[in-house]
Amino acid sequence: MPDSTTxxxxxxxxxxxxxxxxxxxxRPAIPLARLRDFALVPAIIVIAIVGQIVNPIFLxxxxxxxxxxxxxxxxxxxxxxxLVLVAGRMDLSLESTFGLAPGVAAWLTVxxxxxxxxxxxxxxxxxxxxxxxxxxxxxxxxxxxVRFGLNGFIVTLGMLIVLRGLLTxxxxxxxxxxxxxxxxxxxxxxWLGVPASIWICLLLFAAGIVVMGFTRFGRSLYxxxxxxxxxxxxxxxxxxxxxxxxxxxxLLAAIGGLLLTGRLASVAAAQGDGAIFxxxxxxxxxxxxxxxGKGTVFGAFTGILLLYMIQNVLTLAGVPAQWIxxxxxxxxxxxxxxxxxxxxxxxx
Amino acid sequence: MxxxxxxxxxxxxAREGGPVRADPPVAEAENITKRYGETTALxxxxxxxxxxxxxxxxxxxxxxxxxxxxxxxxxxxxxxGEVRFAGSPAPRLSDRDAWRERVACVYQKSTIxxxxxxxxxxxxxxxxxxxxxxxxxxxxxRKAADLLxxxxxxxxxxxxxxxxxxxxxxxxxxxxxxSFGARFIILDEPTAQLDGAAISRLFDRMRAMREQxxxxxxxxxxxxxxxxICDTVTVFRDARHILTAxxxxxxxxxxxxxxxxxxxxxxxxxxxxxxxEQAPVVLDVxxxxxxxxxxxxxxxxxxxxxxxxxxxxxxxxxxxxxAIAGLRAPRDGTLEVAGSRPRPGSVPESLAAGVGFVPRDxxxxxxxxxxxxxxxxxxxxxxxxxxxxxxxGRRKDALAREMITNLAIKTPGPELxxxxxxxxxxxxxxxxxxxxxxxxxxxxxxxxAGVDVRSKEFLLGKVEEIAENGTGVVxxxxxxxxxxxxxxxxxxxxGRVVAELAAGWHDHEMVAAxxxxxxxx
Numbered sequence: 101m102p103d104s105t106t107x108x109x110x111x112x113x114x115x116x117x118x119x120x121x122x123x124x125x126x127r128p129a130i131p132l133a134r135l136r137d138f139a140l141v142p143a144i145i146v147i148a149i150v151g152q153i154v155n156p157i158f159l160x161x162x163x164x165x166x167x168x169x170x171x172x173x174x175x176x177x178x179x180x181x182x183l184v185l186v187a188g189r190m191d192l193s194l195e196s197t198f199g200l201a202p203g204v205a206a207w208l209t210v211x212x213x214x215x216x217x218x219x220x221x222x223x224x225x226x227x228x229x230x231x232x233x234x235x236x237x238x239x240x241x242x243x244x245x246v247r248f249g250l251n252g253f254i255v256t257l258g259m260l261i262v263l264r265g266l267l268t269x270x271x272x273x274x275x276x277x278x279x280x281x282x283x284x285x286x287x288x289x290x291w292l293g294v295p296a297s298i299w300i301c302l303l304l305f306a307a308g309i310v311v312m313g314f315t316r317f318g319r320s321l322y323x324x325x326x327x328x329x330x331x332x333x334x335x336x337x338x339x340x341x342x343x344x345x346x347x348x349x350x351l352l353a354a355i356g357g358l359l360l361t362g363r364l365a366s367v368a369a370a371q372g373d374g375a376i377f378x379x380x381x382x383x384x385x386x387x388x389x390x391x392x393g394k395g396t397v398f399g400a401f402t403g404i405l406l407l408y409m410i411q412n413v414l415t416l417a418g419v420p421a422q423w424i425x426x427x428x429x430x431x432x433x434x435x436x437x438x439x440x441x442x443x444x445x446x447x448x
Numbered sequence: 449m450x451x452x453x454x455x456x457x458x459x460x461x462a463r464e465g466g467p468v469r470a471d472p473p474v475a476e477a478e479n480i481t482k483r484y485g486e487t488t489a490l491x492x493x494x495x496x497x498x499x500x501x502x503x504x505x506x507x508x509x510x511x512x513x514x515x516x517x518x519x520x521x522x523x524x525x526x527x528x529g530e531v532r533f534a535g536s537p538a539p540r541l542s543d544r545d546a547w548r549e550r551v552a553c554v555y556q557k558s559t560i561x562x563x564x565x566x567x568x569x570x571x572x573x574x575x576x577x578x579x580x581x582x583x584x585x586x587x588x589x590r591k592a593a594d595l596l597x598x599x600x601x602x603x604x605x606x607x608x609x610x611x612x613x614x615x616x617x618x619x620x621x622x623x624x625x626x627s628f629g630a631r632f633i634i635l636d637e638p639t640a641q642l643d644g645a646a647i648s649r650l651f652d653r654m655r656a657m658r659e660q661x662x663x664x665x666x667x668x669x670x671x672x673x674x675x676x677i678c679d680t681v682t683v684f685r686d687a688r689h690i691l692t693a694x695x696x697x698x699x700x701x702x703x704x705x706x707x708x709x710x711x712x713x714x715x716x717x718x719x720x721x722x723x724x725e726q727a728p729v730v731l732d733v734x735x736x737x738x739x740x741x742x743x744x745x746x747x748x749x750x751x752x753x754x755x756x757x758x759x760x761x762x763x764x765x766x767x768x769x770x771a772i773a774g775l776r777a778p779r780d781g782t783l784e785v786a787g788s789r790p791r792p793g794s795v796p797e798s799l800a801a802g803v804g805f806v807p808r809d810x811x812x813x814x815x816x817x818x819x820x821x822x823x824x825x826x827x828x829x830x831x832x833x834x835x836x837x838x839x840x841g842r843r844k845d846a847l848a849r850e851m852i853t854n855l856a857i858k859t860p861g862p863e864l865x866x867x868x869x870x871x872x873x874x875x876x877x878x879x880x881x882x883x884x885x886x887x888x889x890x891x892x893x894x895x896x897a898g899v900d901v902r903s904k905e906f907l908l909g910k911v912e913e914i915a916e917n918g919t920g921v922v923x924x925x926x927x928x929x930x931x932x933x934x935x936x937x938x939x940x941x942x943g944r945v946v947a948e949l950a951a952g953w954h955d956h957e958m959v960a961a962x963x964x965x966x967x968x969x
Contacts, residue, residue, distance in 0.1 A: 314582035316575050319564075323572055326561035333559055334572040335544065393563040 140402035155416040171408040172301035176356030180349035182400040188325035188392025192256040194353040196263035198372030201354035202361040205229040206276035223280025234354025238347030276367040287362015308397040325392030381432040472535035480529035489515040491687040504674040507684035522547035552625025553634040562610025567592035723753040730920035736781035749920040756937035757924040764943040769924035773805040774798030786888040804887030814878040822848035822862035851880040872903025
């Protein structure tokens with residue numbers, strides 16, 4: 101090439117900038133794209149007011165901590181699913197990972213004789229085993245989806261069934277009790293008067309917001325989910341990014357499972373069963389697109405928060421437990437309709 | 449201010465005067481041959497692009513333009529021949545960054561990610577990072593705004609790119625290409641989706657960029673645009689280089705002749721007998737409009753008449769034909785088929801009114817590839833296969849056999865999946881399906897695209913036979929062979945019918961009319 105065309109400029113000013121200075125840059129106070137993240141905030145405020153009217157307990161700190169703690173474990177699944185959805189994929193198997201990861205750890209560490217445990221490893225191994233199982237499941241998912249190019253929906257649906265079956269198999273359908281102390285610590289400890297699981301949940305969400313919004317890795321997820329060819333053209337190593345995101349998602353699910361295990365001091369064979377529906381609902385209500393490339397971690401957080409606040413209000417209002425499930429479904433549908441109305445665009 | 453790589457490089461000082469200079473050519477391709485299996489996409493083709501010029505590359509479909517573009521942008525390697533940039537050999541195909549510094553192409557298909565902001569699209573995967581290693585949005589926005597300002601693109605960099613129009617998106621893509629350091633930009637039919645005002649803005653922008661030292665290779669089907677913006681034109685035909693000449697020295701007639709070639713004009717075709725005045729009107733279109741896509745079209749087709757709708761991509765001929773077939777609803781105007789008025793945009797009602805339809809793309813809309821020939825040919829006539837919604841396999845096969853014989857489809861039997869047939873035979877299946885309902889009006893869109901010569905002759909012969917039996921036919925196509933058998937051809941350009949040619953037209957006239965060129969000018 102001629103020299104004249106390769107020399108980079110230091111300031112980027114062309115010889116004769118035709119546009120006057122003030123016309124070049126326009127800075128709207130708040131870009132519209134940012135507002136979308138806060139679409140659910142008004143709804144959350146409305147629910148808080150309604151809750152307070154229904155029962156004055158609602159806004160007391162004990163109740164608020166209760167809400168945050170009950171949602172802390174499943175919210176990590178929402179975080180995990182958000183990462184995967186933004187990258188244009190789905191991971192249904194998260195709910196089974198949520199149960200199996202701590203389940204395997206309990207199986208290996210719980211002393212033999214008191215239940216289905218084998219007692220092969222000392223109690224301190226509980227957490228490392230849980231996390232390792234999470235990573236392993238994520239790697240298997242990635243192997244099928246990224247390496248072999250299988251359909252992600254069906255692969256993870258198959259994994260959901262297989263993993264649930266494995267947990268039922270190793271536990272004999274029973275519940276693991278007498279867990280080592282290391283496994284129950286994070287789910288039951290209090291840090292500064294607030295359950296540790298809430299801190300962990302908030303920290304991971306904060307980390308998620310930073311990663312997705314402020315790192316090249318996070319932005320490459322949006323690029324891949326939005327237009328994978330354009331992402332490749334921009335030099336993003338799409339396969340590697342997908343491996344990382346699928347493994348991270350399973351790891352987050354394992355951490356969520358660990359927190360629930362700690363809170364309940366047990367691992368039931370059905371831990372996490374059916375949670376994936378709530379997870380998807382929360383993500384979509386929070387503005388994450390099922391087609392990829394769209395949505396934020398903060399939005400997903402408001403989605404799951406809204407769902408759990410509504411449930412809490414219903415409980416405080418004295419709705420019979422038998423009706424909660426039907427209402428839950430109705431709430432999800434209503435929340436979808438509301439976010440469709442406030443979002444203005446169809447949820448694809 | 450920190451120095452950044454990949455920012456807008458300082459363009460060379462604006463130079464006066466024309467394109468002719470002693471510098472080595474910006475890009476040069478010599479003796480390029482590229483084959484795909486049996487077909488030769490490029491046969492010893494060459495092109496030389498000099499610094500600062502706007503070079504047009506023209507040729508009809510299949511002339512090898514897109515293959516040359518993919519070779520010039522390093523997406524494919526030529527089988528033979530050499531590509532040079534500024535006198536030195538092209539980089540390896542795997543060295544994408546090196547290619548990006550030399551040449552950039554703005555394709556018709558956008559490579560913008562709609563959900564991300566303009567700024568992020570510009571600097572995707574090369575975001576600025578602050579001291580913490582995080583993306584520095586402020587400096588990213590500033591850098592993007594500076595880049596766009598440098599090339600005077602007035603777009604707010606914080607808007608999602610999906611909100612941009614086609615025109616602004618193209619400017620953003622051009623600016624992104626320039627930010628990699630490339631000063632040689634290929635524009636692949638940039639005007640296809642733009643309206644007149646946007647086209648003239650694009651040309652203004654191109655002129656301004658040329659003054660800043662950018663070289664363009666401009667691909668367009670619209671010849672008058674080439675006369676407006678380019679200095680040099682290269683014509684490809686049938687995978688070969690035909691000529692390269694300064695635009696100013698080349699009259700439009702000669703350019704069209706170079707594109708069509710002499711041989712095509714000599715082919716004789718029996719002129720069809722005129723359709724009697726008293727023949728019933730099977731299609732009556734009055735004032736049909738759909739926004740800018742096509743406007744105020746009047747069209748009458750009599751039984752036994754074949755009417756062509758000619759025009760290039762974006763002329764509206766396809767959309768008009770689809771409206772006649774009921775695939776899309778026009779906004780204004782009336783459409784009457786054999787005396788009845790099917791609800792606009794309703795395929796079932798159009799079928800009932802007697803329309804047979806061969807859609808634009810057999811892969812997309814024409815066939816269900818894994819279903820059998822019998823299933824595909826009888827898709828439009830379920831009522832003839834049995835009573836009360838049940839399908840009789842025997843009746844279906846009998847009907848399909850009849851059509852296989854009628855259209856000479858080469859197949860062992862009606863149960864073969866259509867995906868196992870050759871292109872020509874697949875197209876015959878599509879035609880068979882259109883004929884299965886014994887239509888009063890047959891609408892065909894590019895009916896011979898991608899079929900071999902024998903099948904093409906057969907299909908067109910069939911169309912004539914159908915017309916002789918009293919069916920009205922509308923053919924929307926830009927293939928001259930398809931249009932040759934028409935009694936008359938309406939030529940569309942940018943959504944309007946601009947000419948009507950009676951049978952016996954010359955290829956030059958037809959191409960000129962489709963390109964929007966006045967040969968006498």
